Amino acid sequence: MLWAGEPVSPAPLDRRGLFKALAATAVFMAAGPLTPLPAEATSALGNWNTQTLEAFADTLIPGQRRYTGDLPIAGAVTGPGAVQAGAIQVLTSPQLPLAPWLAGIAGLLDARALAWAATHLLLLPPTWPAFVGLPFSHRTALVTGLFDPDDPDRPIWQVMALLVGLAFDAAGHQTTTTALANGHPGLAWIGFPAPDADGLWRFPQHSYNRPLADLHPRTTASGSPE
Template sequence: MHSDTAADRAVRTLTLEAFADTIVPGAKRSPEDRAVAGAAPGGGAVDAGAVALLETPAAGVVDGLDSLSLLLNQHARDYAARLGTALDPDVPPFVALPFAQRTGLVAELVAPGHPEKDGWVALALFSNMAFDTGAHLHTTEAMAAGHPGLRAMGFAEPDADGLWRFPAYSYRRELARTHPGTTPAGDPS
């Protein structure tokens, strides 16, 4: 089931952004940003496109995002009640949690033995994947847009033609000769 109204979609997006930001924190996008807690400098999973990756049909999780968002907000209500934390009703419950409480709740959800662990671990993995690889983007486009994860890892820029060539071998030696049938573009024969 997918969210039907704009309000439902906004709640889902904010909730998923807050979850992704809990996994790979980043800087707030604006002073009014509630989903991104601002717990780390620079871009995090949200800026890297975690929600776009989750919503890519190839990821295989899009059909469960509404349910996971609803569950996460219910867990946030329960967690806040246990801790005596008042939640701002203007934002989804998970978004309303302070960052330390978001991380505490996520730690519980991904802990061994939690009955929903697989769903939360999948969301966490996709949040990391968006940051580490920009898997939903072509690498040259991600680099041109300043993808925060690829930049943080020091991923090399492509040559002017958009291809990557590495004149210095990472092991300081050539590991294998290029096959004689390899085309100038690097494709196998």
């Protein structure tokens, strides 16, 4: 195996601190739209780490390449994926306590990729992070194993996967109305409906084609019980 490039993990991760950050992140995820950092601020993560995290997001929700030679996105499918939908913007949101740990998480993922490449006799390109250099089928197999119940770092990958899904399925770094107005690729791809003219969503077609219950006479105008 041949590989050269930036160090994969300059120091061991403080897993106790990271797991605390993951728990706090899970709480913040329910608080509403996240505030994305400006592009120049997200660059502090570094291209190397950003590419690794992009490749991880693209493995979970693949998309088409943004340009020729776009190796972090494997181009396994046509149409937008998690990266185009803002996965990095969600992961680096200053509201999440996860941001300081992202470089370490990327390094951990690259270390896993190096071990994978060694055991599968794969040659990795020297100018890209190890995980980015893996063929898509191997990325997928590696990431599948990260969620094994016996994997000690499983909570890391579970929260990361939730955030990637939040970017694509819910445009977690924008309000829904803003995301739809801007043509968010994830919401467009899943066919999320536009609001009514007043900006509110109403669903006259019930999932069972009938109301599940009559409105209680003491329900307030806001929909709460009196």
